[in-house]
Amino acid sequence: MRVSGWQRIWRSVFVKFSxxxxxxxxxxxFALSLFSLQTFTDHVERNTNNNMEQMVLFMGYNLDNLFSDYDKVSKLMYYGSSNLETQGASSNRSISVNEEERINEMSIDDFLTTVLYSDNFIRNAYFVRSKDNKLYSQTKDNKSFLPDALPLEDWKIPLKVQPKQLAIFPVHEESYYKNSKIRVMTLGRNLIDTAGLITSTPKIVGTLYFDVDIAVFVNLFREMRLGNKDELYVLDANNSVYYTNKDMEEDQVFISEASNRKVLVLSEEVPFLKGQVVVRVSKSDLYEQLTSIRSTVYTAIVICALVLVVMGIWFSRRLSSPIMSVIKQMIRVESGHLESNLVVKNQDEIGRLAHGFNRMVDRLRSFINDAYVAEIKQKQAELNALKSQIRPHYLYNTLEVIRMNAVHNDDNEVADMILSLSNQLKYVIDYGEEWVTIRRELEHLKDYFYIIKVRFENRIELRCDVADPVDLDWSMLKLSLQPIVENAIQHGIRPKGGKGTVWVTIETLEDMLGITVYDDGVGIDSDTLERLNSMLHDPKAPSKNVGMKNVHERIRVVCGEPYGLNISSREHVGTSVRLLIPIRKGGDLHDDTSHSGG
Structure with a gap:
């Protein structure tokens, strides 16, 4: 099945880990950032809205005070200019205005000047006498007045409807002054003659008007810091606009609107006007700083996410790089390049993996070398075996010719010796056998001892005793008895001189087979005996008794720790060597009792 590139990448454990x-x-x-940002945004929006509500409330209060103050200014016509005490009811304002052209014991022009300078934002003051519509005016600026442009007829309308109330006229330009574009709001109040009888229709002596610069509103609303998109309206009871920070058409009526996603609408009543102040704030400007903070947080989130991605990729590559190196070296080893080796830089798990890989390659290289050498040795052994098969065959034929010649000359003893020697050679040179039957081992021992008897003129005798439970077809290690018997003759009987006997007893000892070789030779002193036993149990100890040590080590290697040789002796009495091996039934039944040349 063909795997695409993306599938192969996704199957990588490092990609999954990253x-x-x-x-x-x-x-x-993302979750924590968005939750924190949303919580922070809601908190800031609530605080901002509360602050705006407090500011609008404060603006409504200030507007009410402002118009109350201007109402008091308009009532200066009824009070003294110095102590503001009420004039007596007997004072006839009609005579004072119409005949004397005075208000509050001062000329009308002086009174207008007093009104003009009673407040920093009053720019112009006018008085229209009702008797003949004579116009008196005062202004702070040296500008050309156009009396005919003054909209007195329009201003008189609300004063006729409510003659005793202060009239407030919406913001307009000073079009009655030449080349003036200044915007003002005009306030007016009738001067009523209260002398005489009170009638349903008040007797109006004249009307006071004064223009207030809209800078008073700019100064009043400055703390709100309204933006270009924000709107502010000062309304009367009929929602007619007295003042707005936007361009206003004449007789404009405000259309109420609730807050929405784009605009926050706040309002506060102005009791003096029986109206309200309305503020429409653009949320985009109001929350501009919050939007900037939100953008900064989003940017920080994106940067953190990018850093996290980069760190994940970097960490994955840092983790995968040494493992990929191991994989590359494994591919090289699979291709047969056993000289590959990894550099171990760290002692962490990756370093241990690289170290284990190097050990594996070294052992694999060693194993292959050993196997290669073993194969060469096997070939050499097979060649040597072929050679050895030729040489013993030639030797057997030669010995058989000599034996037949001895028989021909009636020298039977020599013929028997040659036959025993030939049997021994066949038994010794027969490769491939480690275990043989007890019968074959005893027959080989008898062949060996026949030559010893002839050599020493029958002075040395061999006796073999096999216990009843012992089966001669049981197995024992090949060539394990002859070296011990030879050692008994050479080091036990011969030094004594005269006749001697070697006994071989075979018996069972629990689950072991015990074979003991006795001799009645000179024996061994205690120090030498201790040294011999120590030599047998110390593999590194040198020894002159190579045959016995070889037999002991063979038994230990093949059969295990409990088995082997044990020597006991008494000086001038004799020596016994006990050989312990496991009982192995059903041994090799191959029996070479007769041999002939070929």
Whole structure:
């Protein structure tokens, strides 16, 4: 099945690890950041809205005070200019205005000047006498007045409807002054003659008007810091606009609107006007700083996410790089390049993996070398075996010719010796056998001892005793008796001189087979005996008794620790060597009792 590139990449454990690392990092980052940002945004919006509500409330209060103050200014016509005490009811304002052209014991022009300078934002003051519509005016600026442009007829309308109330006229330009574009709001009040009888229709002596610069509103609303998109309206009871910070058409009526996603609408009543102040704030400007903070947080989240992704990729590559090196070296080893080796830089798990890989390659190289050498040795052994098969065959034929010649000359003893020697050679040179039957081992021992008897003129005798439970077809190690018997003759009987006997007893000892070789030779002193036993149990100890040590080590290697040789002796009495091996039934039944040349 063909695997695409993306599938192969996704199957990589490092890609999965990086993806898991990034996802596990990004999800908490986004969740916590968005939750914190939303909580912070809601908190800031609530505080901002509360602050705006407090400011609008404060503006409504200030507007009410402002118009109350201007109402008091308009009532200066009824009070003294110095102590503001009420004039007597007997004072006839009609005579004072119409005949004397005075208000509050001062000329009308002086009174207008007093009104003009009673407040910094009053720009112009006018008085229209009702008797003949004579116009008196005062202004702070040296500008050309156009009396005919003054909209007195329009201003008189609300004063006729409510003659005793202060009339407030919406913001307009000073069009009655030449080349003036200044915007003002005009306030007016009738001067009523209260002398005489009170009638349903008040007797109006004249009307006071004064223009207030709209800078008073700009100064009043400065603390609100309204933006270009924000709107502010000062309304009367009929929602007619007295003042707005936007361009206003004449007789404009405000259309109420509730707050929405784009605009925050706040209002506060102005009791003096029986109206309200309305503020429409653009949320984009109001929350501009919050939007900037939100953008900064989003940018920080994106940067953190990118850093997390980069860190995940970097960490994955840092983790995968040494493992990829191991994989590359494994591919080289698979291709047969056993000289590959990894540099171990760290002692962490990756370093241990690299170290283990190097050990594996070294052992594999050693194993291959050993196997190669073993194969060469096997070939050499097979060649040597072929050679050895030729040489013994030639030797057997030669010995058989000599034996037949001895028989021909009636020298039977020599013929029997040659036959025993030939049997021994066949038994010794027969490769491939480690275990043989007890019968074959005893027959080989008898062949060997026949030559010893002839050599020493029958002075040395061999006796073999086999216990009843012992089966001669049981197995024992090949060539394990002859070296011990030879050692008994050479080091036990011969030094004594005269006749001697070697006994071989075979018996069972629990689950072991015990074979003991006795001799009645000179024996061994205690020090030498201790040294011999120590030599047998110390593999590194040198020994002159190579045959016995070889037999002991063979038994230990093949059969295990409990088995082997044990020597006991008494000086001038004799020596016994006990050989312990496991009982092995059903041994090799091959029996070479007769041999002939070929």
């Amino acid at each position: 993806a898991a690392f990034i996802v596990v990092g990004l999800i908490p980052l």
